[in-house]
Amino acid sequence: MKKRKLTPKQQLFADEYIKSGNAKESAIKAGYSPKTAYSIGNENLKKPELKSYIDAKLAEIESHKIADAKEILEYFTAVLRGETREVVVV
Incomplete structure (x- = not known):
């Protein structure tokens, strides 16, 4: 089965839904x-191609929030070497 592309309106709906989590407001925007x-908002969320797009974007966003192994090792190395300073908010 061929994967259907999203229309510009569907893509805008999906992008707005990712930001707000509100199907009705996303449909209006x-x-x-x-x-x-x-x-329409609820129907759109049931469409496989829209659901796949939203799920992929959310996974991409989530992966950017989590440090990868290299980033963690670089941080620990900098701490061990005394290259980072603790930030104290007063």
């Missing part, structure tokens, strides 16, 4: 009618 935004 993407240009859907406020009268149908609630149902």
